[in-house]
Each structure stands twice: as C-alpha cells, then as structure tokens.
Amino acid sequence: xxxxxxxxxxxxxxxxxxxxxxxxxxxxxxxxxxxxxxxxxxxxxxxxxxxxxxxxxxxxxxxxxxxxxxxxxxxxxxxxxxxxxxxxxxxxxxxxxxxxxxxxxxxxxxxxxxxxxxxxxxxxxxxxxxxxxxxxxxxxxxxxxxxxxxxxxxxxxxxxxxxxxxxxxxxxxxxxxxxxxxxxxxxxxxxxxxxxxxxxxxxxxxxxxxxxxxxxxxxxxxxxxxxx
Amino acid sequence: xxxxxxxxxxxxxxxxxxxxxxxxxxxxxxxxxxxxxxxxxxxxxxxxxxxxxxxxxxxxxxxxxxxxxxxxxxxxxxxxxxxxxxxxxxxxxxxxxxxxxxxxxxxxxxxxxxxxxxxxxxxxxxxxxxxxxxxxxxxxxxxx
Numbered sequence: 001x002x003x004x005x006x007x008x009x010x011x012x013x014x015x016x017x018x019x020x021x022x023x024x025x026x027x028x029x030x031x032x033x034x035x036x037x038x039x040x041x042x043x044x045x046x047x048x049x050x051x052x053x054x055x056x057x058x059x060x061x062x063x064x065x066x067x068x069x070x071x072x073x074x075x076x077x078x079x080x081x082x083x084x085x086x087x088x089x090x091x092x093x094x095x096x097x098x099x100x101x102x103x104x105x106x107x108x109x110x111x112x113x114x115x116x117x118x119x120x121x122x123x124x125x126x127x128x129x130x131x132x133x134x135x136x137x138x139x140x141x142x143x144x145x146x147x148x149x150x151x152x153x154x155x156x157x158x159x160x161x162x163x164x165x166x167x168x169x170x171x172x173x174x175x176x177x178x179x180x181x182x183x184x185x186x187x188x189x190x191x192x193x194x195x196x197x198x199x200x201x202x203x204x205x206x207x208x209x210x211x212x213x214x215x216x217x218x219x220x221x222x223x224x225x226x227x228x
Numbered sequence: 229x230x231x232x233x234x235x236x237x238x239x240x241x242x243x244x245x246x247x248x249x250x251x252x253x254x255x256x257x258x259x260x261x262x263x264x265x266x267x268x269x270x271x272x273x274x275x276x277x278x279x280x281x282x283x284x285x286x287x288x289x290x291x292x293x294x295x296x297x298x299x300x301x302x303x304x305x306x307x308x309x310x311x312x313x314x315x316x317x318x319x320x321x322x323x324x325x326x327x328x329x330x331x332x333x334x335x336x337x338x339x340x341x342x343x344x345x346x347x348x349x350x351x352x353x354x355x356x357x358x359x360x361x362x363x364x365x366x367x368x369x370x371x372x
Contacts (some may be wrong), residue, residue: 093325098272101281135321139283177325 036187036195036216040166059192060164065121065151068133073119073149075192080224082216083117084209085186086200087158087167089124090136092177099183099200100140106185107148109210115217118148121161123169123179125152166197185209190220262342265335269327270343278347284322286315289347298352302362305336332372333360 040058047053065073086103088096103118110116122128128136133150142148152158162169162181165188169181187196187209196212199205267276273285280287288294293315294301308326312319327336337359344351363369 091323093273093323095272097281097285100284101275104282136284141282 034215035219036212039194039197057193058164060188060194061161063153063157063161065149065153065157066130067145067149067151068130068137069145070130071145073151077149078117078119078188078190080190081115081117082190082195082213082220083119083188084213085119085121085165085188086184087121087123087162087165087169087181089122089177089179090128090132091124092179094175094177095181095183095201102200102203102206103185104140105206106210106213107142110213111147113217115220116213117146120148120150121158122150122152123158123162123181125155125158128152166194187213187216189216190223261335262338262340263346265331265339266342266346269331270339273324278343278349280315283318283320286313286318286320288343289349291315294343294349294351299362301340302333302336302354302359303366303368305339306331306363306368307366332370333363334372336363 038057042058043056045054045056060075062075067073084103084106086099088100100120103120107118122133130152133152137145137148137150142150153161159169165184165186167182167184167186169179171178172180174180183200185196185198185200185206186194187198189195195216196209198209270288274280274288275285278287278289278291280289286293293313297304304324306327309324312321314320331339334356337354337356340354340359343349344353360369360371
C-alpha cells in the first residue's frame with residue numbers, strides 16, 4: 001500500500017514538474033521574442049558622421065478632423081496611446097455594417113483600457129454631417145466620443161489620409177452607395193507608425209488584431225518606463 | 229439460408245440510401261440557393277445569423293416585421309427601403325439598397341424562404357406564384 005501510493009505520488013510530482021517545464025518553455029517564447037513589425041515604405045538615411053544609417057519608418061501625417069461631438073481631433077488627441085483606424089460611411093450598404101460590427105468586437109475587448117482608442121473616418125463627408133455621425137455612433141452603442149471617434153474632414157483630406165492608413169478608397173458610381181473602399185483596420189502606435197494592417201471583413205484577421213494589440217501595449221509600456 | 233439473405237438486405241439498404249440521397253439533393257439545392265444568395269446579398273448588413281447590428285440594422289431572426297409585413301417582403305427585397313421603420317419595438321433609420329436587378333422572382337422566393345426558416349424563424353413559406361403576385365403589385369416582377 002505504502003509503496004504504491006508513494007510511487008503514485010512520485011509519478012504525479014514528476015508529471016507536474018515536466019508539465020510546468022513544457023508549459024513555461026512554450027509560453028515564454030512569444031512573450032519575449034514577439035514584437036509587431038513596422039508596416040509601409042521605409043527610408044534609410046545615411047548619417048553625416050558616418051555612423052550606422054537611420055531607418056525612417058512610414059508614419060501617419062499630421063491631420064485635423066472633427067468628431068461626432070463637434071470636437072477637433074488631431075494627432076495630439078492620440079498622444080501616448082495606440083489607436084485603430086478605419087474608413088466607412090453611414091449609408092454604406094455593402095461592407096460597412098460587417099466591418100463596423102467587427103470593429104465593435106475589438107472595441108468591446110479594449111473599451112476599459114484608456115490606452116486604446118478608435119477612429120472611424122467617413123469617406124462621404126458631404127452626407128455624413130456631425131449630427132449624422134453622432135446618430136450613427138449612438139445607434140452603434142458608442143456614447144463616449146473620446147473612446148471611439150467618428151470623424152469627418154474635407155473630402156480631399158480624408159482620401160489622402162486613407163491611402164496613408166493603407167486603405168483604398170475612391171468614388172465609384174458603379175457600386176451601391178457610390179464609394180468603393182477596402183475594409184482595412186490599421187493599428188497605429190504612439191509614434192504614428194503603422195504596426196498592423198487587418199482585413200476588417202475577415203473574422204480571423206480581426207481575431208489577430210485582438211491578439212496583437214496587447215503586444216503593442218506591452219511595447220508602449222516598456223517605452224514609457226524607459227522615458228521616465 | 230442465412231448467408232443468402234444477407235446480400236438482399238444489403239441491396240435493399242443501398243437502394244433506400246440511393247433514394248434518400250437523390251430526394252435529399254432535390255430539396256437541398258433549393259435550400260442552398262436561398263442560403264447562398266443570403267450570404268452574398270444580405271448577410272453583410274443583417275448578419276450571418278440574421279442578428280442585425282445594434283440599432284443600425286434591424287435583425288431578421290425573430291423579427292416581428294416579417295409576420296406583420298409579409299405582403300410587402302418581396303418588393304422590399306427587390307426595391308429596398310428608405311426611412312424609419314420599427315422592428316421588435318426598436319426604431320431603425322438606415323437605407324436598405326435595392327437588390328441587384330439580376331435577382332429573379334424565384335431567387336427572391338428562395339431568399340425569403342431561407343429567412344422564414346432559419347435561426348429559429350418559423351414563418352409561412354412563400355410560393356413563387358405568391359412572390360410574383362407581390363412583385364406585380366409594385367410593378368417589379370420579372371416573371372422568372
């Protein structure tokens with residue numbers, strides 16, 4: 001009796017140790033090794049002093065938009081934060097409802113975290129006035145504009161911004177709603193760099209965004225610690 | 229005797245299976261057309277499960293609108309809808325676009341029947357004749 005229960009205890013203990021070892025070796029790797037890539041064109045600038053060249057990553061240009069509360073938002077609005085950006089329009093009958101319901105899924109995951117915010121640009125500023133954007137946001141269940149901005153700007157401003165966020169958008173009278181655009185979600189870090197691009201029409205891609213966002217947040221936290 | 233009987237049973241079984249498969253495929257093709265058309269024309273807005281989207285897009289699953297406005301459903305799919313409407317007590321006000329013109333009367337019938345019988349919906353089935361009559365009334369039947 002004694003020897004068998006001892007043997008049993010020993011084998012349980014061994015298994016536990018082995019399991020713990022296997023588990024830690026699996027889970028350690030992604031934590032330490034994973035960082036998100038920098039996306040977009042990059043520029044390599046030689047340094048005047050002959051030292052190693054600097055790599056300049058693509059960055060979101062300066063912008064001024066107006067959100068659903070009529071407040072002006074700029075890059076400064078997102079200072080020290082990360083944000084997810086996309087492009088839509090309120091009367092879009094094709095991909096927008098699906099896209100916005102997927103982005104809503106991301107929002108639900110991170111709405112309690114002030115480090116993460118959301119920015120949806122309308123590509124139909126002629127129709128999507130501030131009251132229209134406010135109604136849209138409220139119908140989607142977004143009461144706090146500072147967490148998820150639904151923003152407008154002059155037509156040209158929006159369209160040139162879209163390409164910088166890796167979103168294709170153009171007027172097209174041949175499609176329902178009058179605008180053709182891709183359902184891209186772009187993840188932007190606190191230095192205006194694009195760190196992830198996801199197809200908002202594909203559930204698995206949006207799952208990847210939900211998984212990758214915390215990796216960027218970890219990097220941001222480390223950066224802020226270093227700066228202090 | 230016994231070893232002889234077995235192949236007979238086996239053959240009968242095969243025949244039954246064959247009938248079941250061929251009958252099944254007759255019905256399931258119809259069913260699939262409704263599901264396929266729903267996926268390509270409707271689900272981006274109304275959702276893969278007919279769930280709608282918050283207060284922006286009304287649901288189709290469990291929607292009282294389907295029974296209250298049964299006579300207008302075919303024209304709604306063909307022509308779209310604009311302006312406020314109430315579904316299950318919630319008001320909505322988005323534009324529903326008209327169906328692409330290549331949806332025939334019979335395709336609209338299949339879409340409607342998919343909606344009527346999916347996600348727990350137990351609505352009354354539409355016949356093609358009924359759909360064509362509804363479409364004629366709004367001047368939108370293609371007779372196909």
